[in-house]
Amino acid sequence: xxxxxxxxxxxxxxxxxxxxxxxxxxxxxxxxxxxxxxxxxxxxxxxxxxxxxxxxxxxxxxxxxxxxxxxxxxxxxxxxxxxxxxxxxxxxxxxxxxxxxxxxxxxxxxxxxxxxxxxxxxxxxxxxxxxxxxxxxxxxxxxxxxxxxxxxxxxxxxxxxxxxxxxxxxxxxxxxxxxxxxxxxxxxxxxxxxxxxxxxxxxxxxxxxxxxxxxxxxxxxxxxxxxxxxxxxxxxxxxxxxxxxxxxxxxxxxxxxxxxxxxxxxxxxxxx
Amino acid sequence: xxxxxxxxxxxxxxxxxxxxxxxxxxxxxxxxxxxxxxxxxxxxxxxxxxxxxxxxxxxxxxxxxxxxxxxxxxxxxxxxxxxxxxxxxxxxxxxxxxxxxxxxxxxxxxxxxxxxxxxxxxxxxxxxxxxxxxxxxxxxxxxxxxxxxxxxxxxxxxxxxxxxxxxxxxxxxxxxxxxxxxxxxxxxxxxxxxxxxxxxxxxxxxxxxxxxxxxxxxxxxxxxxxxxxxxxxxxxxxxxxxxxxxxxxxxxxxxxxxxxxxxxxxxxxxxx
Amino acid sequence: xxxxxxxxxxxxxxxxxxxxxxxxxxxxxxxxxxxxxxxxxxxxxxxxxxxxxxxxxxxxxxxxxxxxxxxxxxxxxxxxxxxxxxxxxxxxxxxxxxxxxxxxxxxxxxxxxxxxxxxxxxxxxxxxxxxxxxxxxxxxxxxxxxxxxxxxxxxxxxxxxxxxxxxxxxxxxxxxxxxxxxxxxxxxxxxxxxxxxxxxxxxxxxxxxxxxxxxxxxxxxxxxxxxxxxxxxxxxxxxxxxxxxxxxxxxxxxxxxxxxxxxx
Ligand SMILES: Nc1ncnc2c1ncn2[C@@H]1O[C@H](COP(=O)(O)OP(=O)(O)OP(=O)(O)O)[C@@H](O)[C@H]1O
Ligand SMILES: [Mg+2]
Numbered sequence: 001x002x003x004x005x006x007x008x009x010x011x012x013x014x015x016x017x018x019x020x021x022x023x024x025x026x027x028x029x030x031x032x033x034x035x036x037x038x039x040x041x042x043x044x045x046x047x048x049x050x051x052x053x054x055x056x057x058x059x060x061x062x063x064x065x066x067x068x069x070x071x072x073x074x075x076x077x078x079x080x081x082x083x084x085x086x087x088x089x090x091x092x093x094x095x096x097x098x099x100x101x102x103x104x105x106x107x108x109x110x111x112x113x114x115x116x117x118x119x120x121x122x123x124x125x126x127x128x129x130x131x132x133x134x135x136x137x138x139x140x141x142x143x144x145x146x147x148x149x150x151x152x153x154x155x156x157x158x159x160x161x162x163x164x165x166x167x168x169x170x171x172x173x174x175x176x177x178x179x180x181x182x183x184x185x186x187x188x189x190x191x192x193x194x195x196x197x198x199x200x201x202x203x204x205x206x207x208x209x210x211x212x213x214x215x216x217x218x219x220x221x222x223x224x225x226x227x228x229x230x231x232x233x234x235x236x237x238x239x240x241x242x243x244x245x246x247x248x249x250x251x252x253x254x255x256x257x258x259x260x261x262x263x264x265x266x267x268x269x270x271x272x
Numbered sequence: 273x274x275x276x277x278x279x280x281x282x283x284x285x286x287x288x289x290x291x292x293x294x295x296x297x298x299x300x301x302x303x304x305x306x307x308x309x310x311x312x313x314x315x316x317x318x319x320x321x322x323x324x325x326x327x328x329x330x331x332x333x334x335x336x337x338x339x340x341x342x343x344x345x346x347x348x349x350x351x352x353x354x355x356x357x358x359x360x361x362x363x364x365x366x367x368x369x370x371x372x373x374x375x376x377x378x379x380x381x382x383x384x385x386x387x388x389x390x391x392x393x394x395x396x397x398x399x400x401x402x403x404x405x406x407x408x409x410x411x412x413x414x415x416x417x418x419x420x421x422x423x424x425x426x427x428x429x430x431x432x433x434x435x436x437x438x439x440x441x442x443x444x445x446x447x448x449x450x451x452x453x454x455x456x457x458x459x460x461x462x463x464x465x466x467x468x469x470x471x472x473x474x475x476x477x478x479x480x481x482x483x484x485x486x487x488x489x490x491x492x493x494x495x496x497x498x499x500x501x502x503x504x505x506x507x508x509x510x511x512x513x514x515x516x517x518x519x520x521x522x523x524x525x526x527x528x529x530x531x532x533x534x535x536x537x538x539x540x541x542x543x544x
Numbered sequence: 545x546x547x548x549x550x551x552x553x554x555x556x557x558x559x560x561x562x563x564x565x566x567x568x569x570x571x572x573x574x575x576x577x578x579x580x581x582x583x584x585x586x587x588x589x590x591x592x593x594x595x596x597x598x599x600x601x602x603x604x605x606x607x608x609x610x611x612x613x614x615x616x617x618x619x620x621x622x623x624x625x626x627x628x629x630x631x632x633x634x635x636x637x638x639x640x641x642x643x644x645x646x647x648x649x650x651x652x653x654x655x656x657x658x659x660x661x662x663x664x665x666x667x668x669x670x671x672x673x674x675x676x677x678x679x680x681x682x683x684x685x686x687x688x689x690x691x692x693x694x695x696x697x698x699x700x701x702x703x704x705x706x707x708x709x710x711x712x713x714x715x716x717x718x719x720x721x722x723x724x725x726x727x728x729x730x731x732x733x734x735x736x737x738x739x740x741x742x743x744x745x746x747x748x749x750x751x752x753x754x755x756x757x758x759x760x761x762x763x764x765x766x767x768x769x770x771x772x773x774x775x776x777x778x779x780x781x782x783x784x785x786x787x788x789x790x791x792x793x794x795x796x797x798x799x800x801x802x803x804x805x806x807x808x
Contacts, residue, residue, distance in 0.1 A: 021375075023378035025378075026378040027378060027379060030379045049401030050401050106302075107298065107301075109298070109302075110302050111302070113519075114515055114519065117515075117519060117522055118511075119476060119479075119492075121484055122480055122492070122495045122510070123511065124495075124499065126508070129320060129321035130322075201389055201391075204391050205391040205392070205393065208391040208393055209391070209393050209481060212394075212396070213481070213484050213485060224397075227397055232401070235397060235401075239397065242390075242391065243391075243394060246391055247386055247389055247390065
């Protein structure tokens with residue numbers, strides 16, 4: 001469709017313009033406009049807490065080489081790694097069980113639906129009351145953020161497996177264990193990987209939220225600290241760094257998904 | 273999946289139709305069991321952060337009586353409605369443009385994906401620094417949470433409108449505007465609405481998280497406050513209100529969805 | 545020999561009304577016979593085939609194979625599915641190997657056997673492709689190779705060529721004929737097409753719907769081997785007469801059905 005609408009006009013113009021009329025050009029153009037807009041806003045309306053684009057970029061370098069940043073980074077990611085690992089360890093088996101046993105699935109369905117839309121951040125006060133401000137409560141929150149997404153996707157994956165594949169395996173005399181190993185698990189693998197990727201996104205969100213809303217420490221703590229000391233450029237630099245980490249992690253997960261389940265129809269459907 | 277539930281060996285006895293609960297009945301049963309378990313655990317263990325259900329309901333009634341809930345609920349809902357409406361407009365306009373014109377897609381695609389992936393709450397400090405500690409910042413957080421899913425779903429819906437349908441429109445001499453409003457948007461509507469539902473779910477998250485971060489008004493602040501005074505029952509009471517709001521908001525979108533897309537055959541409707 | 549006696553099955557549909565899928569079917573399939581099952585949609589062809597395969601239970605009657613009652617799937621039968629039922633994550637080679645692997649055949653032996661069949665169905669060179677990279681016709685060739693790889697005595701085929709285009713379908717029919725002529729196993733072949741039923745079958749079993757019953761069994765006197773001159777066969781008088789007769793029967797079933805619907 002796209003090629004049809006722009007191919008004819010293309011040929012009618014000089015070659016130089018054609019080469020410029022490419023996705024990359026527009027991508028860069030957007031970024032440039034955004035940076036210029038930011039620069040103008042920061043310069044004329046910014047005030048104390050809104051740095052300009054150039055100030056932020058300049059602050060990025062010292063921030064990224066400071067020991068303070070990397071210490072905070074390690075502390076944050078501790079909770080992320082532990083919490084996400086727990087979410088996978090809990091979520092995948094739970095999703096499989098729910099996908100397999102119809103009654104359990106029907107009983108749990110209403111709770112999963114509630115958990116999917118419930119802002120998990122609202123249970124932060126309860127977490128603080130029960131386990132305090134330590135690493136454990138951060139880990140628990142990260143796990144809670146990620147686990148529902150994983151369960152829901154794994155369950156869907158198991159349930160989506162084409163029933164005729166199971167019948168086919170039966171005609172060759174497959175028993176229950178073989179059906180699991182040969183059909184259900186490989187069949188659900190793409191969805192399991194999708195669940196893990198989306199769960200990772202949620203885990204990063206949980207990591208940030210817990211530090212911004214519950215314990216002001218690590219990366220979230222830095223944000224609040226810089227905000228308090230009106231250090232706009234450093235504040236923005238930390239935010240950029242967190243976003244960058246999220247993007248890197250998710251892209252890695254996406255790459256892994258494509259590597260592990262290359263037969264699946266295009267990974268990376270918008271769902272969250 | 274019913275195929276696995278069936279027994280392998282052919283039965284010679286006639287299968288008796290068994291009593292089965294519908295989805296609603298099952299949810300009600302499941303919720304009742306959950307509430308009973310909650311009550312029991314609350315009574316037996318007497319944990320300060322997990323009071324029994326009846327105590328929580330009592331607290332909720334008290335809070336409603338004191339007027340704590342209604343005012344904050346109204347503020348939260350106004351944040352939600354304002355933020356969601358802005359997101360909806362941006363989502364449909366930008367999404368349609370991205371789906372229809374490859375240059376727009378090239379210019380915005382990566383950034384929209386990146387913003388969808390990034391943990392949205394890290395932008396809260398930025399909004400705080402621009403809009404100050406007020407409703408404006410919270411609404412901006414809501415917009416940040418909910419816009420990008422809607423853009424991406426709308427774009428992919430528009431892009432996936434069958435070419436034959438566009439050709440049909442053009443063969444009757446439809447102008448670009450007519451094509452978009454009479455053919456493309458209606459054809460893309462079911463997928464768009466799926467995105468709008470996700471957007472609403474995320475808007476509720478943004479509302480609560482934003483209110484917890486910029487703790488000046490709303491249910492989010494109420495939760496934080498209750499947590500600070502170590503009142504477990506009040507936290508859970510507000511959480512119940514939040515869950516009702518979340519389910520209600522998503523339910524509303526679903527109702528609109530059903531009313532608008534009654535023509536879509538059940539089998540081809542996207543399940544989620 | 546497959547012997548089916550007074551086979552009945554009633555399903556309960558979603559809204560609770562009973563669906564009489566099979567109403568007392570008697571049928572004998574001889575060894576090394578190519579039997580085709582023809583009938584209007586919903587007359588219970590798939591249901592019966594699945595029962596022979598041991599995938600589906602029934603209410604009354606018996607199915608025996610060489611005197612032994614069918615209680616589940618067995619190594620003597622394998623099935624080819626209309627939607628191919630290939631494992632999308634596995635290569636052509638692994639798909640063809642699948643049945644052998646489930647039965648514990650050792651790797652070297654099963655890959656050798658699979659290679660033979662891959663060559664037989666004309667897919668040499670595609671061993672490491674995945675189903676998503678193949679055309680419909682090629683996918684069903686994989687399905688046939690997989691079913692044959694386990695050396696069944698009985699091949700059950702449920703509209704195996706229903707999902708491929710007309711030209712591919714004709715090629716596959718010819719190939720199936722020539723494969724069958726080389727190693728004559730017992731085949732039960734379900735189809736919607738009168739031409740296909742006559743071209744392939746030794747006998748055509750015509751079924752009627754609601755309840756599913758056998759309404760007629762037609763012998764096909766066409767000489768074998770048929771694969772060498774399909775075009776000639778199709779122009780022969782016998783072929784034309786039988787297909788015309790089958791269509792007459794089917795058409796009256798359809799109009800009867802319409803009359804019943806109208807009375808309701
Ligand atoms: N699991 C089931 N539950 C309820 N009804 C069923 C079930 N399976 C089959 N039926 C019904 O039994 C009847 C026979 O179905 P079957 O699939 O055997 O027909 P068929 O002859 O193979 O039709 P087609 O030519 O369309 O494939 C149909 O009316 C069908 O709706
Ligand atoms: Mg059928």
